[in-house]
Amino acid sequence: MESLFLQHALSAYNSTSRTHYPLFGQTVTNLDAVNFYLRQAYTLASTSLRTDILITLANMATFQGNLPTALTLYQQALAHANALQQEDTLCYQAMWYAIAGLDKLAAETQCSLQSRAPQRAKSLSNVIDTVNTLLTTPMALSAKALPAMPGETMAQHAFVILGHKLNPDGSLSDLLHARLKALLALQQQTPNSRIIVTGGVKQAGITEAEKMQQWLVNHGIDNHHILMDCLAANTLENTHNSLAIARCTASHT
Numbered sequence: 001m002e003s004l005f006l007q008h009a010l011s012a013y014n015s016t017s018r019t020h021y022p023l024f025g026q027t028v029t030n031l032d033a034v035n036f037y038l039r040q041a042y043t044l045a046s047t048s049l050r051t052d053i054l055i056t057l058a059n060m061a062t063f064q065g066n067l068p069t070a071l072t073l074y075q076q077a078l079a080h081a082n083a084l085q086q087e088d089t090l091c092y093q094a095m096w097y098a099i100a101g102l103d104k105l106a107a108e109t110q111c112s113l114q115s116r117a118p119q120r121a122k123s124l125s126n127v128i129d130t131v132n133t134l135l136t137t138p139m140a141l142s143a144k145a146l147p148a149m150p151g152e153t154m155a156q157h158a159f160v161i162l163g164h165k166l167n168p169d170g171s172l173s174d175l176l177h178a179r180l181k182a183l184l185a186l187q188q189q190t191p192n193s194r195i196i197v198t199g200g201v202k203q204a205g206i207t208e209a210e211k212m213q214q215w216l217v218n219h220g221i222d223n224h225h226i227l228m229d230c231l232a233a234n235t236l237e238n239t240h241n242s243l244a245i246a247r248c249t250a251s252h253t
Helices: 002-012 030-042 047-064 067-079 083-099 101-116 119-136 174-187 208-218 235-250
Strands: 021-023 026-028 156-161 195-196 226-229
Touching: 002 030, 002 156, 021 067, 026 030, 026 067, 030 047, 047 067, 047 083, 067 083, 083 101, 083 119, 101 119, 156 174, 156 235, 195 208, 208 226, 226 235
Parallel strands: 156 195, 195 226
Antiparallel strands: 021 026
């Protein structure tokens, strides 16, 4: 039976109905549905699977911006975790402690990971250092201020515009409209840059990417500069699909 609940959780997670997901006669977010089905599966699962479910529930809490709940769930997962699950959980904990500015807890957790998996601890430390560097580096809004990368040319430069849920009538949300206006200002400095628009959730029969492409063309952007991802249903897919498009385009540049 737990496998059925897990399948329902996966279906909810992959759903494009992010804010209007049906659950026993009610309408909830798809992530709320994921949480419900995972908790149902938890009550029926083996000890090892319960730990995996707790880790997943913790990750879902981070998606929803509920870090205190996530950290509590990670700690619960550690109680009965096997060696590999302990490593995974400690990685998540250390990263989120660092992001939350809980430096003492982050350091203690990294020490625990170091004693179990030195190589993973080193890799995690590198990731945390990279994130901290990015978060403390001022954003360069001028193309002239962009740092040069080895082998990089402006022919390989691209902007990525993250989608945002359209209004029910298919029009741009205020946030998405603001992103596009900011893009226009930046694009004037690098007029030959490609523009990747990503967002596959439909409203009134049109995806975010399609609506952004229409808006950009109507505001003078050459359609040949626009690359579209009309499939992404969440931020992770936005990132994955945009990176794939960028790599494919760069290989043909």
